[in-house]
Amino acid sequence: MDCKKIEEVILTDYVDGRLEGRALKDFEAHLASCSKCRAFASEIAGISTEFRKAGHMAPPAAVWERIRTVVAEEPVEVIPGRNIFEPIRLFFDKARPVLVAATAAMLILAVLITARIVSNRGAISQEDEIFSMVDLGENANGFDYDLGTPAESYFL
């Protein structure tokens, strides 16, 4: 086996445990017979050991305090779809100015229509009164002017 190629395998697949089966057996057979490659593999393994010994480091407690402070000041945007009422709330929130304007317009329209109905009703009442007088005049001789139910007629 070519020692240069073996070195490349040591630097990657061997030290990272990716060799298996026949390839691993051949590789180990070469290591057993080649002191130069054995020394190289041992050196690389030493580097890996240093890293493993170094391990993890924990950040100081103050880091979490700072993160919490910064994050607490940030507005939380609620994710649409996670709450079934959320899209409806979002719609009303976004459409609020339009809805206010539309409500105001509806109110004004309602007031105008009511005012017109009231004024029209007054005019009709006058006309109705004239027609009633005319009716009364026309039916005065025929006595067919309706005075209501028999009971009402009795009291009238």
Place this chain on the structure above:
Amino acid sequence: MRDISKETIEKAASGDMAAFEEIYKTFSSTVYTIAFNITRDHHDAEETTQDIFVKVFGKLKDFKFESAFGTWIYRVAVNTAINIYNGRLRRRQKTVNLDEAGDMIDASAEMPADALEREGAKTEVADMLKNLRPEHRSCIVLREIEGLDYREIAAVLRIPLNTVRSRLKRAREALMDHRKQISKGARYGL
């Protein structure tokens, strides 16, 4: 690779601080270790860790669960740490140019003279990493300290498997060269 439940992520995304703290507790040492090993400075590592978690909190609602949450955190950690490291390097180079200092600052001078650097293996690792390019550094840290396999490293860094392999090879070659120089220096009393 560390990971966390979907429920916790969703709770944190809707502003639940207890859930977010659980995420922090699960990943803070990983993030800080990656940040320190890439920036090689405790102050920068703290700043990076803070940036990463603030960024993560803001982006939680966008997380689609298409990949593992851990993969995503590792990716954000590596990218943020490299950006902070490169930014600091550019600022230092600019300062050197402005000051007409002549020679570049010795890489070892960037190392903080705090207690942690004097701690056996950590010092050794920090010393070895300072000679690596950031992309090689992140690869070797993910493999050797975080214990990620090639496939996981490829997913975190969004690079092909072969690139993971070649970066690890180059990183280890550089680490070996560095060790040889150190032992040569020691032999000649340098």
